[in-house]
Amino acid sequence: METLECIKSRRSVRKFLDIPVEAEKLSNILEAAQNAPCAGNLQEWKFILVTDKPARQKVAEACLEQYWISSAPLVIIACSDPSKPKKFYDEAGERFAIMDASAAVENMLLAVHDQGLASCWVSGFEEEMLRREFNIPDSVFIIAVLPIGYPDEKVPVPPKLTLENITFISSYGNRVKDIAAYMEWYGEHVQKVIKKGKELVKKFVKKLGE
Ligand SMILES: Cc1cc2nc3c(=O)[nH]c(=O)nc-3n(C[C@H](O)[C@H](O)[C@H](O)COP(=O)(O)O)c2cc1C
Structure with missing residues (x-):
């Protein structure tokens, strides 16, 4: 599994x-x-x-x-x-x-x-x-x-608190209003960081070749 x-x-x-x-x-x-x-x-x-x-x-x-x-x-x-x-x-x-x-x-x-x-x-x-x-x-x-x-019963998922309920940003109590929107922002942020890293590596490799 x-x-x-x-x-x-x-x-x-x-x-x-x-x-x-x-x-x-x-x-x-x-x-x-x-x-x-x-x-x-x-x-x-x-x-x-x-x-x-x-x-x-x-x-x-x-x-x-x-x-x-x-x-x-x-x-x-x-x-x-x-x-x-x-x-x-x-x-x-x-x-x-x-x-x-x-x-x-x-x-x-x-x-x-x-x-x-x-x-x-x-x-x-x-x-x-x-x-x-x-x-x-x-x-x-x-x-x-x-x-x-070995189980002799099937148990349904019990009610779970939402991610908005259990997640704070940067500081205790600072709730995320919309976790999907936050994840979208976070995904874009990660892509930017990766792009920047790749550019730095490219520059470094170019310098090595000079
Ligand atoms: C510290 C702790 C104590 C628990 N004690 C009992 C218990 O005495 N009897 C019981 O039937 N379930 C007990 N549980 C199980 C919880 O009821 C169960 O994990 C919770 O309802 C969530 O359901 P799930 O495990 O199916 O996700 C305990 C769970 C934890 C973590």
Whole structure:
């Protein structure tokens, strides 16, 4: 699947077929996480793989009784230990730990979708319950629970904010009124820059020949 197509067509799925996830696909999902960007390449992310049914049911309970979660044959609990990032970056280390693991989670969601599987980022959970059931230390952040499996539902695109709503030009709050008009202007601007660059190269080559 093309990368952009994968990003745009990924949806949160909450109903799964009773078919296990192949080992090769799971490896690809973990490798996608492994290759996420991260602050200082510290790679402070950890993943708990949960496959047996009673444990998946415990996850569902801990996730505020979202019982659909246990229908997924595989659940990954994504965690991040901020202790190393904090040593390198002081206070910012905590934020970086969350950001790193979040980037890894998005990579995983895309690898899931790219391989014909489906998932849903779940962060509605009772932390203490997850810690207790899966031995997660108090010092470690729980970033997301990812139920993964073959989809048993087709999910429509949920309402999305417009690009005009989420895009500012040069300064926070400076909205684009018409994104299509802006893109037209931007395209022309890029063409001008390219033309100028080509002219400079031509001049340079001509000078070299003199
Ligand atoms: C931080 C975060 C927490 C979320 N928690 C839950 C959750 O607890 N339960 C759930 O069903 N979906 C959860 N979602 C999924 C969102 O509801 C979903 O991504 C959003 O509605 C957009 O839909 P889409 O993923 O299909 O584009 C969460 C997503 C994020 C990023």
